[in-house]
Amino acid sequence: MKFVQIIDYKTSQFDAMSAVLDQWVEQTKGKRTTGHAVTGKDRSDSNHYVDIVEFDSYEEAMKNSQLPETDKMFHEIVALCDGMPSFTDLDVVRDEQINAATARRFFDEIAMGGNLGLIDEVFADGYTDHDVANQELSETGRDIVRRDVTMWRNAFDMTFSIDHQASEGDCVATLWTWTGTHKGTFMDIPGTGRECTMTGTTFFQFEDGLIKEGWWHLDVARLMGQLGAT
DSSP states (O other): OEEEEEEEEEOOOOHHHHHHHHHHHHHHHHHHEEEEEEEHHHHTTEEEEEEHHHHOOOOHHHHHSEEEEEHHHHHHHHHHSSSOOEEEEESSSSOOOOOHHHHHHHHIIIITTGGGGHHHHEEEEEEEEEEEEEEEEEEESSSHHHHHHHHHHHEEEEEEEEEEEEEEETTEEEEEEEEEEEEEBBBBBOOOHHHHHHEEEEEEETTTTTEEEEEEEEEEHHHHHHHTTO
16 A cells, blocks of 8 residues: 655755755665655745655655664754654555546557547547657547557457556556457458567657647567568
8 A cells, every 4th residue: 555654844944955855865776665755835835845755655664764864864854944844644545647547548448448439538639649660650630549549459359458657747658568369451461360469658648638649669570570571
């Protein structure tokens, strides 16, 4: 279960505090157990700050707190605060990354499930599609998605798996793998009945909750080798 610690404090020496934190980050390379921290500044009180620090679990947070560098950093931070900071420890009971979930809907419900009607709900009207292997090939419109999904589904009976997904701001990167049977014509190669595997990475940029642009990295060479082509 993910664990989040919220640190609430006031300071008139934020730049000095940032320097202490930067030093801690440098000194704890390979040892610290947190990879995501956010600092917010109160709009109504310029000396009021809140840190939100995320860990994979409470146990990982305890490992982090027991580092000698963390203990040293804590005392230096407290000395720069106007009073003692407050700490709130939270077990995360809901972690919803909406854009990442929308990206998964493309792979699960559209590409694999064949629900082409969902394209209008997931992709922006002016969606732009980029083929990383051919930088000059950029196409615009939801119909591009319908065309490509139809082509792939007619050629292969495929099942997608999401190997890894990372979301930051309005961007979502997805590393995926599909496996399936070559059942129809693909790049002038008639269906062979061969079992194929293909990997790729898709980078989606969102705008107003819809996919506005997509960049595709596809291991086409590996796929063509499996189909007996050079």
